Every structure is written in C-alpha cells, then in structure tokens.
Amino acid sequence: MIASWPTRCANMPNDNVAKTDADLLHDLAEGTDAALSILIDRYKDPLFRFILRYTGATADAEDILQDTFVSIYTKASTYDPAWKASTWMYRIALNKCRDQARKKKIRRLVSLDQFGRGADGEPSLPIDIPDPGASPEEITAQRQALANLSRAIDTLPHKLRTALVLSSIENRPQAECAEILGVSRKSVEMLVYRARNALREKLDLTD
Known part of the structure; x- marks a missing residue:
C-alpha cells in the first residue's frame, strides 16, 4: 500500500523538494530513487481520488495506485519532457484503470457523494447532491436520483465516460x-x- 511506502521528503535537501515534476522524473530515470518519494507525496492523494472515481472501490483504487507508481518508477526513462509531467502520470493511471476494466466490470463510476462542482459552484452533473437540510422524503428522493445517475454513467461507452470524468x-x-x-x-x-446528452436521455431529462 502506498501509505506504507517510506517517505523521505522531510530529510531531503530543499533544492530536491523544490524541483519540478519533470526534473524529478529525470532524476528517477538517472537512478535517484528518492525522487519517487517526492512524487508519491505530491500525487498519491489526487491520483487516488481520480482512480477511485473509476473503480468505485477503495481496495481496487489502492491496488491501481500502487501499480501506477510502480510504472512511474520503472518507466521514468521513457518520459518525454514535451508532455506535462502530471499529464503523463495521469495517463498511466488511466491506462491502469482501462486494464482493470477489461478484466472486471466496473461496478460503479463514482460514489453517491463524490460528484464534483464547477468553478461557478454549480453541480458539474445534472443532478445535485442531497441537501442535508431537506426533509427525509426529499433526501430519499434525491439519493435515488443520484443512484440512477451513477448507474446511467456506468452504462456510457468508455470514451464518453472517461471524458465526462476528467472534464466534468x-x-x-x-x-x-x-x-x-x-x-x-x-x-x-x-x-x-x-x-451529457446520453445521460439526459437515459434519465429522461430531455425537454
């Protein structure tokens, strides 16, 4: 598990900790294993959240996260600086998710309380998160709507689902x-x- 991997960032010189992601990947490719600890410290949380939205299962997400960092470690020499380093790492994670999806049907794309919001604070998807101030009946109805949305997203073709997760x-x-x-x-x-159009049709939200 990533959380149990040794993290030596606190003992590293400041110039190492301040290095860019691309510099760290270069160092890793040159055999500086300590660079991996910094990358793990920077990306274990955002990558975990990203992967979890695909698997819907914490154990699966943890396994894929670990596999992702193993690949980052072993493939650092293949990193092309023309790519943004974080994009390269996210793409590795995405490929790991795709590999798992080929072997096992993904049960859920996101949990009922993990839908994101846009920059304007509005829900990124067409159904809002249950309002904690609503009545029990309203909360039940809202949670059912979210469950329907989750199932609808899970039925989207892979490319549509992937684009929706990354963007929305x-x-x-x-x-x-x-x-x-x-x-x-x-x-x-x-x-x-x-x-979005496919979701509206599946959920009968068309005008």
Whole structure:
C-alpha cells in the first residue's frame, strides 16, 4: 500500500523538494530513487481520488495506485519532457484503470457523494447532491436520483465516460483532458456533449 511506502521528503535537501515534476522524473530515470518519494507525496492523494472515481472501490483504487507508481518508477526513462509531467502520470493511471476494466466490470463510476462542482459552484452533473437540510422524503428522493445517475454513467461507452470524468467531475482543463485521452480539444468537447446528452436521455431529462 502506498501509505506504507517510506517517505523521505522531510530529510531531503530543499533544492530536491523544490524541483519540478519533470526534473524529478529525470532524476528517477538517472537512478535517484528518492525522487519517487517526492512524487508519491505530491500525487498519491489526487491520483487516488481520480482512480477511485473509476473503480468505485477503495481496495481496487489502492491496488491501481500502487501499480501506477510502480510504472512511474520503472518507466521514468521513457518520459518525454514535451508532455506535462502530471499529464503523463495521469495517463498511466488511466491506462491502469482501462486494464482493470477489461478484466472486471466496473461496478460503479463514482460514489453517491463524490460528484464534483464547477468553478461557478454549480453541480458539474445534472443532478445535485442531497441537501442535508431537506426533509427525509426529499433526501430519499434525491439519493435515488443520484443512484440512477451513477448507474446511467456506468452504462456510457468508455470514451464518453472517461471524458465526462476528467472534464466534468475532475474539472481538469480541456487541454489536459485532450492530452490524457490522446484526442483533440474539440473531440473532448464533443465527447462530453455526447455524454451529457446520453445521460439526459437515459434519465429522461430531455425537454
């Protein structure tokens, strides 16, 4: 488990801790294993949240997270500085999720209380999170709506589901989504548009 891996960041010189992600990957490729500890410290939480939204299971997410860092460690020499370092690492995580999906049907895309919000504070997806101030009947209805949404997302084609997670749930910039998915920005926009329309149809939210 990642949490049990030794973290030596506190004992490292400040110039090492202050290095960019790309510099750390270069150091790792050159045999400086300590660079991995810094990368783990920086990315274990955001990568874990990203993976969890695909698997819906903590144990699976922990396994994939560990596999992701193992690949980062073993493949650091293949990193191309033309890529943003974080994008390269997220793409490794995404590929690990895809590998697992081929072997095991993903049970849920996101848990009922993990839907993201956009920069304007509004829900990123068409159904809001249950209001804690609502009546018991309203909360029950809202949770049922979220359960329906979760199941609907799970039935989306893989490309639509991936684009929706990165853009609307992770709230990642369109350019980074495009790099992770290996498509153009326009394609990301179209995939998210199609995903939203598909969800509206599945949930009978069309006007």
